[in-house]
Amino acid sequence: MRTLLLIVISILLLPLVVRPAIASEIWIFAIFGLALNLLLGYTGMLSFGQSTFFGSAAYVAGWLLKHYGINVFAALGVGVGVGALSALLVGYLCVQRSGLYFIMLTFALNQLFYFIAYQWTSVTGGEDGMPGIPRPSVLGLSIQESYWYYAFISLLFLLSLWAMKRIVESPLGKILQAIRENEVRAEAVGYDVPRFKLLAFVIAGAFSGLAGVLYAMLFGIVPLEAIGFVVSGNVVFATLIGGSGSLYGPIIGSFVFIWLSESVSTMWARWPLLLGVAFVIVVLFLRGGVVEAWTRFWTWRSSKQTG
Amino acid sequence: MNLLLGQILNGIATGMLYALMGLGLSLITGVLNIPNFAHGALFAVGAYLLVSVVGVLGNFWLGLIVAPIGVALLGLVIEWAGVRRLYAAGHDYQLLFTFGLALILNELIIVIWGPVGISHLPPALLRGGVDLGFTFYPKYRLFVMGMAGALVVLTWLFLEKTKYGAIMRAGIENKEMVSLLGIDIQMLFTVAFALGAYLAGIAGALTAPIRGLSPGMGVDMLGIAFVVVALGGLGNLLGAIAAGLLIGVAQAVVAAYWTEASTAVIFAVMAAVLLVRPQGLFGIR
Numbered sequence: 032m033r034t035l036l037l038i039v040i041s042i043l044l045l046p047l048v049v050r051p052a053i054a055s056e057i058w059i060f061a062i063f064g065l066a067l068n069l070l071l072g073y074t075g076m077l078s079f080g081q082s083t084f085f086g087s088a089a090y091v092a093g094w095l096l097k098h099y100g101i102n103v104f105a106a107l108g109v110g111v112g113v114g115a116l117s118a119l120l121v122g123y124l125c126v127q128r129s130g131l132y133f134i135m136l137t138f139a140l141n142q143l144f145y146f147i148a149y150q151w152t153s154v155t156g157g158e159d160g161m162p163g164i165p166r167p168s169v170l171g172l173s174i175q176e177s178y179w180y181y182a183f184i185s186l187l188f189l190l191s192l193w194a195m196k197r198i199v200e201s202p203l204g205k206i207l208q209a210i211r212e213n214e215v216r217a218e219a220v221g222y223d224v225p226r227f228k229l230l231a232f233v234i235a236g237a238f239s240g241l242a243g244v245l246y247a248m249l250f251g252i253v254p255l256e257a258i259g260f261v262v263s264g265n266v267v268f269a270t271l272i273g274g275s276g277s278l279y280g281p282i283i284g285s286f287v288f289i290w291l292s293e294s295v296s297t298m299w300a301r302w303p304l305l306l307g308v309a310f311v312i313v314v315l316f317l318r319g320g321v322v323e324a325w326t327r328f329w330t331w332r333s334s335k336q337t338g
Numbered sequence: 339m340n341l342l343l344g345q346i347l348n349g350i351a352t353g354m355l356y357a358l359m360g361l362g363l364s365l366i367t368g369v370l371n372i373p374n375f376a377h378g379a380l381f382a383v384g385a386y387l388l389v390s391v392v393g394v395l396g397n398f399w400l401g402l403i404v405a406p407i408g409v410a411l412l413g414l415v416i417e418w419a420g421v422r423r424l425y426a427a428g429h430d431y432q433l434l435f436t437f438g439l440a441l442i443l444n445e446l447i448i449v450i451w452g453p454v455g456i457s458h459l460p461p462a463l464l465r466g467g468v469d470l471g472f473t474f475y476p477k478y479r480l481f482v483m484g485m486a487g488a489l490v491v492l493t494w495l496f497l498e499k500t501k502y503g504a505i506m507r508a509g510i511e512n513k514e515m516v517s518l519l520g521i522d523i524q525m526l527f528t529v530a531f532a533l534g535a536y537l538a539g540i541a542g543a544l545t546a547p548i549r550g551l552s553p554g555m556g557v558d559m560l561g562i563a564f565v566v567v568a569l570g571g572l573g574n575l576l577g578a579i580a581a582g583l584l585i586g587v588a589q590a591v592v593a594a595y596w597t598e599a600s601t602a603v604i605f606a607v608m609a610a611v612l613l614v615r616p617q618g619l620f621g622i623r
Contacts, residue, residue, distance in 0.1 A: 127616040131367055136568055139568060149601075267433070303444070308438070318431055
């Protein structure tokens, strides 16, 4: 309850601190992070290809919005559907292998989708991206204005968070955690492990797809990078700095990551260099992420106060 | 028909380079049990180092010797300064570390050599072509085929016929056992990383005169190296060669008829093979 209150307060305060576009991006990326964390944190599957589903959903829904003027709910539905379907295709090939093979396969199939988007210029616009994506109104209310769109995104984020909380606390969520803890034992107890992994993969794909559509409508364009490996890496990074051990970790990670990257990337074209340095520093010195650092800080403080 | 034969030859040349990449990655990933997302960047550094060394010394052959050694040294430093501290840390952090390195190396390439692609001529001795009867074929590509083939054979001889190669293979199979036998496993890891980096570096150096250089070359090759390992299996030499040739030839043949799809086809072929054989070409772990 306290956490929820904290989140609602941050939703309300955030647009006062940063531009609404960045604030919107933070919650979109948080949905994306929630999706990855179902795999990474709850099932123990390290997917390095999440932009496949994010990008595919953005392209398909964006194209339908642009050329057929579908309404906003249809766009969201298409995004979720495309995300889930592409995750089903990719996941089917990936979940049969585990560990390092799994990671490499998610990346390789990400590259497949990337190169299709790169070369299919008549649809995707290739390197130039797919511009001109409209933002239709919601039940007669216009969300053209950035603060209204921010409110719409925040609402969808809360809905996603609620849904994800339900999923991880459901029996399904417990089975996924059992697979994470001990795959062989989960199999021995009688669970069809590959099938549950695939299910988790599809659910994560659906959430990633939702994030992808919201992203396309936020900027009115689907850039080629949306389906590229850097986005896949960024969401892993954001989730890890937030801490993959909790449901809320990716939210904090998204906040830190988007804020930092938006402030730095506008200042220096070579900012991926700094991003790389940040990755290395976090890995070598700050493993466990912000949440763990925070917890450690509090235990340290309270131990000092009592002691 | 002649076009097709020429393309198949091209495919064999690039396929051998892919096999080298997969082999190096396979050594690093197999022995150290880490995902190496910097493997493509090491490839790119090899290519750019070649261009610089040739620029300074004016000799391609010296470049071909020096550049991969430079990459091997870089691999040595990476293992010593970073990877070594992450063996107990889970694949997620290992991945983030090597991915961070890839970003850093990629950006440094842009800073040092510029964002625009560079073309690089083969050495004078290997310019022009030879008449193979059915087609007039570039000498340099024949050289690459032979050179990459020789390197694969040398790696095979090292792994299969030398004592240290046997230890390395044992390390892929069972690390605990190897260290229990009193072998310096840390040393083994360092050697494997440097050797894998060397193979990536020389593949990059050999590629430079064929395809030219661009900062994006590393990432493209990273995905391809993953495909080779996923299809061929970790530590499987024959698997790496078969997978490399398969995707190299598929890519070259498709390029002749449908150029736009020539990169996507590499990954599509992988997906198709995995659909039929989820365990890869030779059914590995």
